[in-house]
Amino acid sequence: MISRVRIRDRSKCRSYSATYRAKNLAKVRAANRRYAATCKDKRRITKLMMRYGLRPDQYDAMAKAQSYLCAICNKSLKLYVDHHKASGVVRGLLCRDCNLGLGYFKESPDALSCAAKYLAERHEMPLHEAQTRKREPNQLAFWSGEPVKE
Structure with missing residues (x-):
């Protein structure tokens, strides 16, 4: 039987994990995708139980x-x-x-x-005149009401 060694300094473990992820990003992402695909129902069940009982x-x-x-x-x-x-x-x-x-x-x-x-x-409230008035395509500066000069 393998016994687990208790890690006292978690910062070393975190830094190693971060380093490994950075070096093997594609491998880690592929593993995460495989896990997500195989455990979708399990995650749903866990989420329903943990969040809502x-x-x-x-x-x-x-x-x-x-x-x-x-x-x-x-x-x-x-x-x-x-x-x-x-x-x-x-x-x-x-x-x-x-x-x-x-x-x-x-x-x-x-x-x-x-x-x-x-x-x-x-x-059924009528729109204000400013909201119903049609604008010409060249009137881009509608807030001033002046057409844009070309």
């Missing part, structure tokens, strides 16, 4: 219950786990855009309802 069968059951659609926009895109940031409780599966949108609004129902109200009020 979900087993793959639980994720699949949630996706099936949602008909493999985003819980907000009902589009069939890749689904991401939506969870409460403070407690870690999983709420459902969302597409990337909806999940990021909730994050940008800091998961605040008040902010989201204000945004929905804003959109509803301004949905």
